[in-house]
Amino acid sequence: MIKLEALRVFVTVAESGNIKDAADAVGRTASAVSMTLKQLEDEIGGPLFQTDRKNSLTALGNLMLDLGREQIRSFDKSVSIMRAFAHSRIGSLSIASVPSVATNVLPPILQRFLQTRPQVQVELFDIDSAQVRRMVESGVADIGIAGESRTGGAVEFTPLFSDRFKLLCKDDHDLCRLERPVKWSDLNGATLIRNGASDRIEAADYKQLSALSLITVYNVTSLVAMVKAGLGLTILPSLTMHDAHEGVAALDLADATASRRVGLVERRDVPPSPVAAAFRAFALKEIPAIVAERLGT
């Protein structure tokens, strides 16, 4: 069986024109190189050099030099691609994230993640928690970032951080003058605008209030606009409102249980690609810190 290593030795000899230099170049003795060449000639079935001074090739030698060079080049390139992929320097990464994280947390995270991986291709989908789970489950996204839910079936949840809900209201609202965390009871009689995130709050008092609400808005920008326009108040995770909005105030809630847990969503059965695994580790290490900083904790 002809080995690629033998071709490598042959090409080196053909290029240096003598065995001694080639032997130095490949880190063997001249006798080892000589034997390799002899064996190669036997296996191919013809002489590669015109004389045993290795400075001129036969027609067969020329052909083998061309083909051999190409094989070596192509093999080495393949191996380097394999290694780069294994070490997550290349590959593609599809992330599905809830908007609050996509907007407030992922930009610096991705920026730093890609700094050492300039060749990695990233796709980011900005969708709600339920769809995040669906995209991960179907394999469209490699990894998801979403609120916790009863971990059903194929996807697994790993918590990243907790995010307390706050009350969002016009900054001239009566509640702004309370100077203490808002209790659910403070909201009796107020008009509440529901949204996708706040529906996750389990507190019975909140559920009662929420049941009376007539408006539900899923898009955060629209929601804030509604509040600003004086249509009512709403409850949102802190991170969602991280960027201060003109004319609206974010008030702390007294109920410490009113918080969502945000974490990574991954398929349980399918192992992540190297890039996804690297991103997972990076996210677990870096996201909590970024969130803490953003929320001013």
Added chain:
Amino acid sequence: MIKLEALRVFVTVAESGNIKDAADAVGRTASAVSMTLKQLEDEIGGPLFQTDRKNSLTALGNLMLDLGREQIRSFDKSVSIMRAFAHSRIGSLSIASVPSVATNVLPPILQRFLQTRPQVQVELFDIDSAQVRRMVESGVADIGIAGESRTGGAVEFTPLFSDRFKLLCKDDHDLCRLERPVKWSDLNGATLIRNGASDRIEAADYKQLSALSLITVYNVTSLVAMVKAGLGLTILPSLTMHDAHEGVAALDLADATASRRVGLVERRDVPPSPVAAAFRAFALKEIPAIVAERLGT
């Protein structure tokens, strides 16, 4: 260093879905295959299979299967090209030959030579001895077939056959009634047409006759036409006149030294390509027999 052989084992395992079958396929034990795989994973830097049941690949495994298959395919193809070339099943062969051999001898020779080498590309140049030597010397032709000459410099001559000269005259010429080989003295007073081949005859008697000749024709067809038209007689090698011409007769010459030696012309310093070497051996073995048959010896 990653070896192509390791990729070969990996691809086999990935394709059979388990180690035992793959081990049978590559002719190793399962433990050898397992160790090869482990080593490959270490060198690449990541796992290739999802579990230690080898029936599902990781993303890295899939990449390596694709790249590995391609590398193996390409390497094997290169090796087979090298072998085919070494065994002269492929390659190109450029032959320069004097017309008499090109016309009368080479067709059946080449036909049989190529029968077992259908992929070999052949070029045939039909030119005079001096040009044959020049083409071989310059490397344009791999091998030449020409009359002998003082073997000068870079080319070497290997005799193939001898070819006696004959006298060519109109079939109603007086000489046709001699009923014995023609002597040089029989030609006194006759009009002789010189040609490229007959100029090689060394006999002093002939040289005298030839010196008196006023016409020289190099092309055989024209030469025969001249003879047929009654312009004179000429001296040509038997093989050149092998095909009988209407209205002209080819008479034996008494002078046994009036013959040319035809042989192979090759470069002395440059080794022949495998196809050229194969043709050389074939020609040395087959051409004398064909010539003997053609000349009815």
Added chain:
DNA sequence: TATCAATTTCAGAAGAATTGAAGTGAGCGC
């Protein structure tokens, strides 16, 4: 023709791959 350097040859040494047996662990039927 003698000399010198490059190459080849050879036997032993070093290193790598392979084997067979024992061990591990996941999946499956009882």
Added chain:
DNA sequence: GCGCTCACTTCAATTCTTCTGAAATTGATA
């Protein structure tokens, strides 16, 4: 839930391959 089975892995011994260093050979050069 227990133990069986099958597939894979691990380990130490063995075998096979490749390498080395010394000596012999070869070819070029003076």
